[in-house]
Each structure stands twice: as structure tokens, then as C-alpha cells.
Amino acid sequence: MKQGVQFLVFSAMIGAAASCGAKEDNKQQQAPPPVSVNIDTVQQAPALYYDEYPATINALNxxxxxxxxxxxxxxxxxxxxxxxxxxxxxxxxxxxxxxxxxxxxxxxxxxxxxxxxxxxxxxxxxxxxxxxxxxxxxxxxxxxxxxxxxxxxxxxxxxxxxxxxxxxxxxxxxxxxxxxxxxxxxxxxxxxxxxxxxxxxxxAEGSLAVDFAVDEKEIPRFVKMQQQGGAIGDSVFTIALPDGSVYAYPGKIALLDRAVDPQTGTIRARLEFPNPQSILKPGMTCNVRVKSYNNDAILIPTKAITEQMGEYFVYVLGDSNKAVQTKITAGMRINDKTVVKDGLTAGEKIITDGVQKVRSGAVVKPASDAAVQDSVPKQAH
The missing domain is CATH 2.40.50.100 (RNA polymerase II/Efflux pump adaptor protein, barrel-sandwich hybrid domain)
Incomplete structure (x- = not known):
């Protein structure tokens, strides 16, 4: 009889210990509280800006x-x-x-x-x-x-x-x-x-060529500019020199290469710039600046963008307030905003503050929703 009592006491102790362990495991498995974040609603607005492309200066002859x-x-x-x-x-x-x-x-x-x-x-x-x-x-x-x-x-x-x-x-x-x-x-x-x-x-002296690669998606845009020729504004094509200064003379589009490179999906475009002061030298690198005006541009706060291995992402607020990491094609930066060429549509909500603490699929707690249009800049610096 004494042995039976001891067995019951021992079993009770084991049960109590197991119950405590289960409670501890449940406590550890509980999801962390939602991260408090600020959000903005993506909207369209007119914007004047420059698309930039890395380029090389070459002699025409x-x-x-x-x-x-x-x-x-x-x-x-x-x-x-x-x-x-x-x-x-x-x-x-x-x-x-x-x-x-x-x-x-x-x-x-x-x-x-x-x-x-x-x-x-x-x-x-x-x-x-x-x-x-x-x-x-x-x-x-x-x-x-x-x-x-x-x-x-x-x-x-x-x-x-x-x-x-x-x-x-x-x-x-x-x-x-x-x-x-x-x-x-x-x-x-x-x-x-x-x-x-x-x-x-x-x-050869005189004009020099500036060659750069254009994504095949932009071919219709450049073909249209080539067909317009002298009808487009003189300041549509400019270049930023290695020291960061903008070259004083605007250029004009000379040609698009005959074919797209199948390995890169790009086509080579050539601009022609005058060189009266011999500032440009063959072999120099520069950035081509192509003026663009978009009446329905997508602009978002630059702080909402994260970069990973040369690619750009934002967190979109999805169903049940879950953060969804979305890849975008980032364009020109205008003040504290960045033009988004692809990846977002008007009406989507993106996370602007607290992105460092967010992971894709995590539940977040929106703290505010400031409309982008309230502070949309009209022109690039």
C-alpha cells in the first residue's frame, strides 16, 4: 500500500512537470507582436525628371x-x-x-x-x-x-x-x-x-559620340525621339561628367544599333555632342541624362526602398496587414522621392518607416497613412 501511494505521488509530480513544460513551450511559440510601421498610399502625379544611363565617350572617327x-x-x-x-x-x-x-x-x-x-x-x-x-x-x-x-x-x-x-x-x-x-x-x-x-x-575633332545601353523595353521611346530629330527640345539629352558637373552643351540622338544583344536584352544607343572646347575625350565615362516628363508618374518616399545585391524592393501592405516584399524598378530620385518605373500601381499601400524591422510575410501594425500627393515634387534638381 505504501508503494502504491509513492507511485501516485511520483506520477503527479511528472504530470505537473509536463504541464509546466507545455506552458513554457506554448509561451515560446507565441508569435511576436506586430511591428508598428508608417504607411503611404501610392498615387500618381506629374513629374519632371531625368533618366540616367552609364555611358562611354567615343570618337566619331x-x-x-x-x-x-x-x-x-x-x-x-x-x-x-x-x-x-x-x-x-x-x-x-x-x-x-x-x-x-x-x-x-x-x-x-x-x-x-x-x-x-x-x-x-x-x-x-x-x-x-x-x-x-x-x-x-x-x-x-x-x-x-x-x-x-x-x-x-x-x-x-x-x-x-x-x-x-x-x-x-x-x-x-x-x-x-x-x-x-x-x-x-x-x-x-x-x-x-x-x-x-x-x-x-x-x-577626328568636332563632335564626339556618347554610347550607352538601353533596355529593350525603352526602344519605342528612343525610336520616337530619333524620328522627332530636331523637333525635340535642345536640353533633352545632357551628360554628367566624372566630376559630377553637367556638360554645358546638349546633345542629339544619332542612332540606335541594328539589333538587341540577346544576352543582355539591351540595345546600344548613340548620342552626338559638340566639343568646341575639347573638354570631352574619347574613352571618358559619363552619365547620360534624358529629360522625361510623366503626367502620371509613380513616386514614393525614397526611405521606403531597400536595396539587395543591386536590386530594389519595397514592402507592400497585403491581406491581414502582412508585409509583402515587392521588387521594383527604381528611376530618378527627386528630392526625397523616387520615381518607380515598374512594380507598383496607384492605390497600393507601402511601408515607409520601420522597414528595417520588417520581414516578408510578417504581420505589421499600420500607424499612419500619409498620402504621397501631399508633398509630390514637380521637378528634379
Missing amino acids: QVDIHAQVSGYITGIYFQDGQRVTKGQRLYSIDQQKYAGDYNQAIANLNVSKANLAKAQKNADRYLELDKNDAIAKQTVDNALADLDAAKMSVEAAKASAAAVETNLRYANIYAPFSGVIGISQVKLGSAVTPGTTILNTIS
Whole structure:
């Protein structure tokens, strides 16, 4: 009997301990209280802003200068970085060998011409004698064959002289067009090889090209601007230089590439900018700024946007006050607002404050709903 009482007491203790453990587990499994957040209602409003694209400045006409004959540089006839004109001599390569070859080719040509003259006289004489049947037919035929051979010898000598003359002419290198020449890659006495040694680079002056990639979704917009041509405003296309300043001269759209790159889904666009003060240099990077006016733009507080590995997200207030992380395409920032190109529609509610404490799917407690339109900026800085 005593053992039975002890068993009942022990069982009761176990039951009490299990009950306490269950209560503790339930307490731990209880969901955390909703995070208090501020929300805004997404609305549409007119906005003037700039879309920006990373770009590279390139010369509209640029060429690398190569040697076309081998030899040693014997003359450099310009200063690095100076403006040169079309046809101006830039370099000379040792001409002694090519001049000697040319003189020999001309001498061979003269010999061939002399042989031709002799063969022509013999042929004329024998043909005259043949009219009176005063010479063997075989002799006449041989004379005519010699005449043909002499003519072909002259043509061969002319071709050889022309080839050697070309090499002699290539020993002097001239500017193919007017422009600015760079820093010489060779010095006096340097050995050069045809097709492999780059002597220098010339870029045309005047306007320069600014190339940048455009998403295929924006092709219709840029095609329309290209078709409008000079009808669009002068300040539609500007560029921000590496130091952050805006270039003083506006540009114009020159062309869109012939095809979309299937790997990136973009097409290359080219703008043309004047360069009267030579501020722009080929190879520079910049940001193209394309002025845009949208009467129904979606703008949201910039503080509502979070960035993850180059992508942008906002938290949209979903059913049962659950936060839903939504990917957006962010555009230009205007004051404390950001243009949203894709991902949101008017009427949706987004979380603006407390986003650092929110996780997708978590229940939140809205604290306020400030309409975006109350403070929509009208123009970008």
C-alpha cells in the first residue's frame, strides 16, 4: 500500500512537470507582436525628371596608324597631342633600301623598253621583206614572237617598278584625315613591322559620340525621339561628367544599333555632342541624362526602398496587414522621392518607416497613412 501511494505521488509530480513544460513551450511559440510601421498610399502625379544611363565617350572617327613597310623610324614630324591636317606627313621610315630597289626596277624597265624597241624594228623590217617574199617565213615568225615576249617583259617590269614604288611611298606615313594625334608609340630609331606595330592614333575633332545601353523595353521611346530629330527640345539629352558637373552643351540622338544583344536584352544607343572646347575625350565615362516628363508618374518616399545585391524592393501592405516584399524598378530620385518605373500601381499601400524591422510575410501594425500627393515634387534638381 505504501508503494502504491509513492507511485501516485511520483506520477503527479511528472504530470505537473509536463504541464509546466507545455506552458513554457506554448509561451515560446507565441508569435511576436506586430511591428508598428508608417504607411503611404501610392498615387500618381506629374513629374519632371531625368533618366540616367552609364555611358562611354567615343570618337566619331578614329584610326590607329600602322606601318605598311618594315624598317627603322627616321623622322617624326609632329608634336604629341597636336592637331594635324589631312595629308600631313607624320613619320618616315628608312628609305635607302626601298629607294635602291626602286632605282633598280626603273633600270630594268628601261632595259625592257629598249629590248622592245629593238624587237619592234626587227619585226617591222622582216614584215616588209616578207611582202616581197624575200625572207624565210620562219624568220618572220621568230621576230614576231620576240616582239610579243619583249612587250610582256615591259609589262612585267612596269608591275615590278610599281610595287617597289608603293613600298617607297609607304616609307612616308601621312595623316588620313584632320584631327588630334595622340602620344607617339615609337621613337626615332625604333624598328617597325607592317600590320603589327601601332605608331599612333588619330581622332577626328568636332563632335564626339556618347554610347550607352538601353533596355529593350525603352526602344519605342528612343525610336520616337530619333524620328522627332530636331523637333525635340535642345536640353533633352545632357551628360554628367566624372566630376559630377553637367556638360554645358546638349546633345542629339544619332542612332540606335541594328539589333538587341540577346544576352543582355539591351540595345546600344548613340548620342552626338559638340566639343568646341575639347573638354570631352574619347574613352571618358559619363552619365547620360534624358529629360522625361510623366503626367502620371509613380513616386514614393525614397526611405521606403531597400536595396539587395543591386536590386530594389519595397514592402507592400497585403491581406491581414502582412508585409509583402515587392521588387521594383527604381528611376530618378527627386528630392526625397523616387520615381518607380515598374512594380507598383496607384492605390497600393507601402511601408515607409520601420522597414528595417520588417520581414516578408510578417504581420505589421499600420500607424499612419500619409498620402504621397501631399508633398509630390514637380521637378528634379
